[in-house]
Amino acid sequence: xxxxxxxxxxxxxxxxxxxxxxxxxxxxxxxxxxxxxxxxxxxxxxxxxxxxxxxxxxxxxxxxxxxxxxxxxxxxxxxxxxxxxxxxxxxxxxxxxxxxxxxxxxxxxxxxxxxxxxxxxxxxxxxxxxxxxxxxxxxxxxxxxxxxxxxxxxxxxxxxxxxxxxxxxxxxxxxxxxxxxxxxxxxxxxxxxxxxxxxxxxxxxxxxxxxxxxxxxxxxxxxxxxxxxxxxxxxxxxxxxxxxxxxxxxxxxxxxxxxxxxxxxxxxxxxxxxxxxxxxxxxxxx
Numbered sequence: 001x002x003x004x005x006x007x008x009x010x011x012x013x014x015x016x017x018x019x020x021x022x023x024x025x026x027x028x029x030x031x032x033x034x035x036x037x038x039x040x041x042x043x044x045x046x047x048x049x050x051x052x053x054x055x056x057x058x059x060x061x062x063x064x065x066x067x068x069x070x071x072x073x074x075x076x077x078x079x080x081x082x083x084x085x086x087x088x089x090x091x092x093x094x095x096x097x098x099x100x101x102x103x104x105x106x107x108x109x110x111x112x113x114x115x116x117x118x119x120x121x122x123x124x125x126x127x128x129x130x131x132x133x134x135x136x137x138x139x140x141x142x143x144x145x146x147x148x149x150x151x152x153x154x155x156x157x158x159x160x161x162x163x164x165x166x167x168x169x170x171x172x173x174x175x176x177x178x179x180x181x182x183x184x185x186x187x188x189x190x191x192x193x194x195x196x197x198x199x200x201x202x203x204x205x206x207x208x209x210x211x212x213x214x215x216x217x218x219x220x221x222x223x224x225x226x227x228x229x230x231x232x233x234x235x236x237x238x239x240x241x242x243x244x245x246x247x248x249x250x251x252x253x254x255x256x257x258x259x260x261x262x263x264x265x266x267x268x269x270x271x272x273x274x275x276x277x278x279x280x281x282x283x284x285x286x
Contacts, residue, residue, distance in 0.1 A: 002271060004037055004269075005270040007040075010266075011033075012263050013249055014263055014270065015286065016253030016261060017034075022253075023286070027049050027069060027265070030049070031050070044095070044096055046063060049068040051066045052112055054122070055285055057120040059286060062145060064124050066084055066109075066112060083101050083107065084129070085101040086122070087099060103150045106155075110128060114163065115282075117169055124143070126140075127177065140157065140172070140174055158179055160177075161175050166211065172185040172187050173217050177206050182217060200221065204228075216277070217230045220249050224245075225242075227241070247265075248264075252278070257278035259272055
């Protein structure tokens with residue numbers, strides 16, 4: 001295990017860049033940060049609670065922002081300035097703009113993770129919010145990156161978090177945090193019931209995910225920290241990372257796509273591991 005960066009404020013959403021750096025969001029710091037080996041620099045102070053990120057077809061960074069999180073009470077911040085939203089960041093200037101904060105007139109709660117398909121559309125999850133003993137609904141959405149159109153695929157989920165595409169692009173995979181379940185959607189059907197793929201055993205939760213070139217879904221796993229790998233037929237295998245309860249994200253890169261960058265959020269670290277198979281190349285890269 002190689003430590004790439006440490007001292008980060010609840011890092012998530014690693015994005016592997018062509019120059020060898022990795023961009024992460026710092027959920028507790030409201031920042032977008034670029035990491036090299038042992039060095040970090042702030043891309044922008046975006047505010048709120050940046051949660052997941054991806055490069056879009058225009059080379060900009062698209063960020064899911066949950067609006068902010070009280071890490072002491074571990075509940076979502078509420079009120080003006082804490083709205084859930086999807087934002088676009090110009091990496092050259094650090095300027096950012098809000099693209100979406102509602103769909104069909106209904107406010108987004110806590111946008112969480114994001115991926116772009118081959119057609120340039122973004123798929124993102126909304127985890128929902130927990131505050132004052134209340135839990136709001138979660139969901140899956142699809143939108144255009146220019147801010148002109150957004151569609152709710154499912155508004156009635158429990159706690160959708162990680163999202164990714166199958167190698168052929170036919171399916172969208174979604175990880176449910178509180179149920180530790182993986183669901184599969186048909187990318188070309190708007191109104192549908194998802195197909196259950198697998199459920200992890202034990203007192204664990206699912207966070208973000210990445211897919212390998214062979215179609216295995218690698219899910220960052222909470223509470224008993226590690227990476228759970230699920231085959232398309234539902235078979236599971238666990239890669240433990242001892243001593244870290246909040247293993248939150250994984251992203252693949254490197255010349256052979258076998259470098260796995262993983263965020264360890266409670267200890268504020270970004271690490272790199274050599275994976276046993278190559279990851280799937282994303283449609284857009286920085």
